Amino acid sequence: MTPDAQRKRAIGHILLLAAGLFVLTAISAGSVFLVNKARKDARAVVHTLEVENQLSLVQLQLRRAESAQRGYLATLQPDFQADFEQAISQLTPALTKLSQLISDNPVQRRLINEMMPLYDQRLEEFRTTIELARSQRMNDATKLVREGIGRDTMKHIADIASQMRAEEDRLFVERTTDADRSQTLAASLTGIGSGFVVVLAGIAIFLVRRSSHARDQADARLRDSHLNLEATVDERTADLREANDEIQRFAYIVSHDLRSPLVNIMGFTSELEELRGDIFKRIAALSRAQSEAPAAPENATDTAEPALEGADKQLSQDFSEALGFIKSSIGKMDRLITAILNLTREGRREFEPVWIDTKELFEAIVTTVAHQAAEAQAEIRIDALPNIVSDRLALEQIFSNLIDNALKYLKTGVPGEILVRGRTKLGFAIFEISDNGRGIDPKDHQRIFDLFRRAGTQDKPGQGIGLAHVRALVRRLGGTMSVSSELHQGSTFTITLPINWPAGNRKTRT
Amino acid sequence: MSNPVTIIMIEDDEGHARLIERNIRRSGVNNEIIPFTSGTAALNYLFGSDGTGLDHKGCAFLILLDLNLPDASGIDILKRVKENKYLKTTPVVVLTTTDDSHEIKRCYELGCNVYITKPVNYESFANAIRQLGLFFSVIQVPPAAI
Numbered sequence: 001m002t003p004d005a006q007r008k009r010a011i012g013h014i015l016l017l018a019a020g021l022f023v024l025t026a027i028s029a030g031s032v033f034l035v036n037k038a039r040k041d042a043r044a045v046v047h048t049l050e051v052e053n054q055l056s057l058v059q060l061q062l063r064r065a066e067s068a069q070r071g072y073l074a075t076l077q078p079d080f081q082a083d084f085e086q087a088i089s090q091l092t093p094a095l096t097k098l099s100q101l102i103s104d105n106p107v108q109r110r111l112i113n114e115m116m117p118l119y120d121q122r123l124e125e126f127r128t129t130i131e132l133a134r135s136q137r138m139n140d141a142t143k144l145v146r147e148g149i150g151r152d153t154m155k156h157i158a159d160i161a162s163q164m165r166a167e168e169d170r171l172f173v174e175r176t177t178d179a180d181r182s183q184t185l186a187a188s189l190t191g192i193g194s195g196f197v198v199v200l201a202g203i204a205i206f207l208v209r210r211s212s213h214a215r216d217q218a219d220a221r222l223r224d225s226h227l228n229l230e231a232t233v234d235e236r237t238a239d240l241r242e243a244n245d246e247i248q249r250f251a252y253i254v255s256h257d258l259r260s261p262l263v264n265i266m267g268f269t270s271e272l273e274e275l276r277g278d279i280f281k282r283i284a285a286l287s288r289a290q291s292e293a294p295a296a297p298e299n300a301t302d303t304a305e306p307a308l309e310g311a312d313k314q315l316s317q318d319f320s321e322a323l324g325f326i327k328s329s330i331g332k333m334d335r336l337i338t339a340i341l342n343l344t345r346e347g348r349r350e351f352e353p354v355w356i357d358t359k360e361l362f363e364a365i366v367t368t369v370a371h372q373a374a375e376a377q378a379e380i381r382i383d384a385l386p387n388i389v390s391d392r393l394a395l396e397q398i399f400s401n402l403i404d405n406a407l408k409y410l411k412t413g414v415p416g417e418i419l420v421r422g423r424t425k426l427g428f429a430i431f432e433i434s435d436n437g438r439g440i441d442p443k444d445h446q447r448i449f450d451l452f453r454r455a456g457t458q459d460k461p462g463q464g465i466g467l468a469h470v471r472a473l474v475r476r477l478g479g480t481m482s483v484s485s486e487l488h489q490g491s492t493f494t495i496t497l498p499i500n501w502p503a504g505n506r507k508t509r510t
Numbered sequence: 511m512s513n514p515v516t517i518i519m520i521e522d523d524e525g526h527a528r529l530i531e532r533n534i535r536r537s538g539v540n541n542e543i544i545p546f547t548s549g550t551a552a553l554n555y556l557f558g559s560d561g562t563g564l565d566h567k568g569c570a571f572l573i574l575l576d577l578n579l580p581d582a583s584g585i586d587i588l589k590r591v592k593e594n595k596y597l598k599t600t601p602v603v604v605l606t607t608t609d610d611s612h613e614i615k616r617c618y619e620l621g622c623n624v625y626i627t628k629p630v631n632y633e634s635f636a637n638a639i640r641q642l643g644l645f646f647s648v649i650q651v652p653p654a655a656i
Contacts, residue, residue, distance in 0.1 A: 264525030264529070
């Protein structure tokens with residue numbers, strides 16, 4: 001998948017989530033709003049019902065007061081008067097409550113304002129009649145009732161009450177409708193929102209499935225490429241190994257074939273040497289014959305012969321010198337070729353890891369160099385050393401080379417001190433071989449590890465192979481080596497080797 | 511056996527051939543030396559026109575063989591000689607620059623009689639060749655098998 005498509009997909013996911021969040025928020029807000037509205041509507045409906053109820057209560061109390069008045073007038077029993085008083089006492093707060101309840105509605109307020117004086121009038125009438133009755137003026141009281149003013153007032157009150165009820169009914173219908181509408185709205189909003197959410201969830205599921213499919217594909221591709229990579233690595237390793245083998249073979253064949261002409265050069269040089277002997281013998285015989293045959297000019301021969309002999313001698317010496325150079329060069333070349341041959345042979349040897357008591361190994365090496373050590377007046381000390389698993393022969397070669405070098409390059413006239421120390425660190429054994437010898441100039445630290453290269457005063461025989469060989473061996477054993485040294489300050493060679501060199505490390509990789 | 515031993519020298523390097531011949535002569539061996547510079551020519555001679563080796567039935571040979579030949583491997587020549595019923599008793603001296611222990615072992619396994627490494631140190635080489643000559647003059651070389 002291209003990065004562009006990936007970015008697009010990520011943006012799509014974010015947009016989808018944002019849309020979902022937005023829809024949910026909108027639904028929640030809408031729902032809260034509508035529920036609140038519905039609750040308000042319901043409250044309004046309840047309010048209307050309450051108003052109607054209160055209205056009825058007011059009328060009821062009025063009727064009660066009226067009937068108590070009538071009863072009192074008819075019987076003059078004080079019970080009725082008490083009833084009347086009770087009704088009156090309940091009527092006033094009921095009226096107050098009613099007026100409070102409808103205070104938000106101007107229509108009703110107008111109506112109640114109209115109604116209030118009627119009530120007062122009516123109540124006044126009741127009181128008057130009851131007062132008259134009590135003061136034994138029954139006729140006046142009945143006359144007052146008969147006049148029918150009270151009935152008219154009552155009728156008027158009933159009219160206004162019915163108007164108010166009608167108004168409340170209208171409000172009830174209106175508010176019920178409102179409440180219904182907001183409930184319907186809330187329901188439909190929830191429904192639509194749920195629909196949206198379901199659609200978004202569907203899209204999300206689709207996207208997730210698609211991306212998980214893409215991930216599976218990417219996984220498979222990754223696995224494939226991983227396998228490919230391993231195959232490639234194997235292939236490259238095989239190629240490298242082949243190339244390495246090729247180089248080894250090449251080095252072997254070259255060094256081998258170089259020896260063949262060398263045999264001829266050496267052989268015929270020796271033949272020349274023999275010829276030289278013959279030739280100079282002949283020359284000597286000839287010159288003697290010449291000097292003997294004309295024996296008469298004695299002084300001439302006396303002067304000529306030493307001169308002639310001198311020239312012959314010079315020739316013979318030059319001849320010998322030339323041959324000597326040729327032979328020593330051949331000898332050197334032969335040693336180099338042999339060294340390369342040995343190196344290639346070493347390079348082809350399979351290592352065999354075994355448990356090695358390194359202290360014992362060093363002691364064995366010290367025993368073999370005891371003679372050189374005694375000659376150089378050198379003392380070799382071996383500290384406690386970690387034991388390791390490695391190739392015994394390789395270790396022997398590594399350490400005996402280093403000890404040999406330490407003995408070989410001591411300072412003349414100074415008793416040598418060679419110290420072998422060891423320690424372990426993180427699965428590696430570190431060996432340090434230090435001496436108080438002539439040291440190595442830091443600029444030569446790299447050079448001494450190169451094949452056929454040497455450093456410092458060239459007063460000791462050597463091919464410049466030892467350290468190159470040692471380093472190659474250390475590397476093959478999975479280790480590293482380094483040197484720290486200053487001229488005239490002695491040297492310390494540090495070899496780091498794995499403590500447990502895995503058996504067949506190289507073989508398992510082949 | 512009054513048959514004089516013929517020395518077959520298979521050596522591609524003429525210089526080596528000359529050195530070997532000189533040293534053999536110097537050690538007092540005067541047998542006939544037939545030099546070959548290639549394996550094919552030597553094999554053609556040894557196995558004769560019919561390729562069976564019948565031509566040289568009863569001849570006494572001694573083969574000096576170089577292992578590194580341009581056209582054939584000395585090992586192959588050694589093997590063929592040792593497998594041939596007329597030639598298998600012929601002593602073969604392998605002369606080569608290789609001192610590889612595997613190769614030496616291989617040659618002895620195939621029936622080589624003497625293995626001499628050509629050293630660059632000429633004195634020791636000459637010595638070896640001379641001793642070889644001495645060796646030839648004392649041993650009774652059997653004629654190719656009947």
